[in-house]
Every structure is written in structure tokens, then in C-alpha cells.
Amino acid sequence: MEGAELGDFFFCSGNISLPPIIGLILLKCTYLARCTCNCVECREGEFTDSENHLPECRRCLQCQANDGKKTKTNCTITHDTVCSCLENFYSTTNGNECRKCAECNAETDEVEQPCTETQDTVCRKKVHSSVNPAAIVIPIFLVLGAIAGIVGYLCIKKKYCRHIVLTEEHLQMIVMEVEPKIYHQLGISLGQTEPMLQQIRADYHDNIKQQGYHILYSWLQAHGKKGAFPALINTFRKLGYVTTAENIVEKLIPKQEGTIDTSTLDGSENDRVADMVL
Template identity: 30%
Template sequence: MKEREQVALLIIETECKNDTEALITSSRRIISRREVNCKEDEYSSDNQCCKKCRSGFVKNVSCPTDVTKHCAPCQKGKEFMNHPNDLDKCLRCKLCDSNFGWEVVKNCTPEEDTQCDCAKNHFCNHTRCDACSPCTICGSGVIEKQCTRDSDTVCGMKDPATLWWIALVALVALVLLAIAGAIVWYKKKQKHLTINTGLPGNGVYKGEHENVPLIVEDVDLSSHIPGIVAEMTLTEVKKFVRHHHVSEPAIDQSIQDFPGDTSEQKIRLFRVWYQSHGMKGAYGTLIRSLRELKMCAVADKIEQKLKAAISSSQEGGQSYNPDSEQSKTCTQEGRNSYNESAELSKASTASLEETLHRVT
């Protein structure tokens, strides 16, 4: 009798346990269904549905419920967001760097990124294009296929005899042009400048300013940029470009484009300044600004490097004359760089005079 009662109790307990588990499972399914019941323009966050911001906007609260109040617009011309989102920061607009052959096809808007393409007389035939290359100029003068934005020029060939005569004429023209240029340059210097041959400091041109080394202020710095920034730290380059009002977004973009590569970051920052300033007066502005910022040693090193690089092509009457008060703030080492430049000018002038006497 006792055995039958025990069996009956066991059956009742088993049925109660099954009913309880079924009830718990059913409750979990109901809760789970409630958690994923968000609309297409919404997203789930902490068991509640939040509104997605539309293109051109990002959220300014953790869970937007009203897109007109809880979504902030991207900054025009600097930021964009091209899809509905639940982000709290806009994306930065892309820069079309002309130094890499790019030009702007369509400006950046809050809803769309900048569109770049190869500039005129440039092309890129790669699927992923990091830089556009200059179109080939046909030395023969025969073009079989014009350069396009995705293919280079295809050149043809002229008759060998014709090419020989063209080369000969071009060579004669270059020689005559070089002689004429040297004569004009020499006469101009004789007219406007007097060479001091009897005192210490011989070889320094004396004109409007005393003891000023001959330097072309409008020299093109494009090919010298890597050498210039090699003498500066990244902090010094940032300080220089900020001094000339380069925007913080442009500085940040240049740093982000080359993560971990300090050399490329410095080159890109300097190119941003040089592109906005232009070639005219850039050399003088560079040296003058470095002295104003108390980076005299850097200014002296860059000045010496540039003088050595362009000493063979110093032509024209413009001379760089740093402000006298700014020069006083620099070290004796900085002032000695001018004397070194004077010696270079003396040697260059003596060589030119000897060449001209031989020609005449």
C-alpha cells in the first residue's frame, strides 16, 4: 500500500515540474519578442527603440527619440554623413591634393563626401588610385592617342632624319639662349650691384641693402620640401603652419592620412601651407617666420641647405633681406650663414666672369 502511495506522489511531482518549465519558457519567448520589435528607421538600445538620424546628421544624445531635437548637423564643407545612422560623430571630408594630381569635381556637402578626379593633363589607370601621374609629352611630336583621365598618351615616331634635324636645331637654340641669358644677367649685375673687392667680406653684393647674400626669394620649394622638413620636428612643423593660419581640420587630416609615419605627416602639412601661400615670396616667408618663432637654428640649417641646392641656378635681381630686428634675436651661428653664402656668391661670380671673357 505504501509503495502505491509513493508512486502516486512521484507522478504528481513530475507533472507539476513540467507545467512550471513550460510556463517559464513561454514567458521568455514573450519577453524576447518584445525586445526586437523596432521599426526600420529605429535601432535597439538597452531594451528600447531609438530613432536613427538621417543623412547629414548624427545623434547628440545616447538614444534619440525626436530626430529634430536629438540629431545635430555635420559641419558644412568639413564633415559629412551619407547614410541613416546611430553614430555620434560625422566623417571628415576628403582633400583633393593638387600635389598628387587631383582636382575637386564636386565639393563636400553634409550628405556627401568630396569627389576627386585627375586634374587636366593627368591620368590614373589603376582601380584604386592614390595619385594621378602627369600625361606623357611626346618628344617626337606625333600623338597617336590623346591622354585621358584613365589612360596615358600614346606616342608615335617620326622619320629618323627629321628627328636628327629637330634635335640639332633644339641644341643650337639652347646654347644660344644660355649665352644670351648669361650676358643679360652679367650686365644687369654690373648695372645695379657693385662688388666689394678690397675689403674683408669680399664676394658679397652691395646694393640697396649692405652685405646681403644673393638669394632668389621666389624659388620653387616643391622639390625641396622633404629636405626642409627633415630639419624640423613634427611639433615645429605644426607650430609653423598654425602660425600661418592652416586650419586644425586640415592639420588633423594630414596626420590621419599617414598614421605612424612622421616624415610623410610633416611633408603633407608643409605642402598644405605651400599650396595656400604660393611660390611667390615663399622662401622669404619661411625663413622670416622661423626666426619670428625663435627657431633660429632650424632657419639657419634650412637656409644653408637651400643655398647649396640652388647655388647653380641663382638668377634675377631679387634678394632675400630678413627684418633687421628679427635677425638680432638669432644666434651668431645664424648670422654666420650669411657670410658662408657670400663666399658661394663670390666663387659663382668669378666663374661666370671667366666664362664670359672666353666667349667674347
């Protein structure tokens, strides 16, 4: 192990007495490993911070400014990049996800607690603030009307949703309707783990749309195609992205309508589909 120091992490290739692995393997260079190998450090932009049998070093995480992040600690061959939030952003997950600080309404609110790196802005109502009741009631009615319209629209479309089998082409279309800033939140809601999301982001750091696609693709592989589309639409609605759900349904369902025999759907079937979509 010429050039390797005891306890350092390197690439090793050669014959070993441990379980055989074809090609390059990653071991901690120790005398107890009993391996004959030529050790090479990870290249710039890659790292490994623990013993494992991966065929290559891991790619360093990129702190993206459009995600509200900046680099706190640069990547080395033994430690990944550490990100922190930009000004006017905060994180409750040690920089894994940065969110934009809320702004208080200058007319009705005042700042009780300014935004910090770990906590959002806290607003409170101004004392003796006089607000025209119409300014509150009218927007509420407008919002309720919009929600009623969306629900009615989905009621018309709902009987088709269960029959849609998601394909890779569908996932590409869906990604175009989703704002990149919610990729992480969507992945967590779909059951993806934090390390998995970080690896996807690192692998496709130069193409943010590919990040969204592979988050959906890995979820679809785990979930299975049966019932995937209603489950995905329901997830968007639970997260509050009703318009996004509506746009996705609008784009996917018209392509399916001509192939669906709606006469085969009885009342109980419609009820089950309605429960899944709404």
C-alpha cells in the first residue's frame, strides 16, 4: 500500500481475502484488511467519509443559489460539502432545505421575531388596526369559489384517473408542471429518504429538471404503476398545490379519454376513484 497512510480512505484494486468484488473497491487501508492493492485518493469534486464497498467515490454536494443555499464548508476527499442558507432564507434541517423568510403585511402586521438561519419570521397584528370587513370577506368568497370550481372540474375528470398508467413520458410532462423549489418537499411526502434525495441532487446538480424526474422515477419504481397516478395527484393536493394537480390532470387525461369505456364503471367504482383523487 505504497503512498497510503493507516486509517485513510482510498480506492483499492487487487486480490483481497474479504468477500470478492469485481473491479475497483473502496476499503479503509489497514493492515487488518489483508488486501494487496494500489491506493488512489478520490478526485477533486468527489469524496468518501466511511468504509464501504462502493465502486467509486461519491460526488460532492452542490449548494444551489436558486434553492436559497450557499457553501458553508467546501468539499474535501473525506467530507462532503456543508451548505447553509442565503440571507432572507432559513432552515429547520441544518441546511438540507432552505425556505424563503415570510414577509409581514406592512398595513396590518408588524414583525415580532425577525427571520434567522433556523426560524421563520414571526408576525403579529398591529394594535388598533382598522380593516374594512369587505377586504376580508370578498377574497374569502373568491377563494371558496375557485376551490369549488376546481373540485367540480376534478369530479368530471375523476373517473379517468384510476385508468392512467404512468410512463416515463408522463413523468417528464409532470416535472415541467412542478416548480423546482418543491422537489425536496414532494420527495419527502412521497416517502423518499433524505440521503436518497441528496444523492439525486448531487448526481444531477447541473440539471435541476432531471432531479425532479429522478425523484418521481425512483418513487414510481418503489410504489408500482398500479394506483400511482391518483396517489400522486392526492399528494399534490395535500401539500396545497391544487393548481399544479389540476394542470397535470388536464394534460394527461385528454390523451386517455378515447381509450376508456366509461360504461364499465358502476357507482361503487366511481366512489372509490373519487376517494382516491379527492
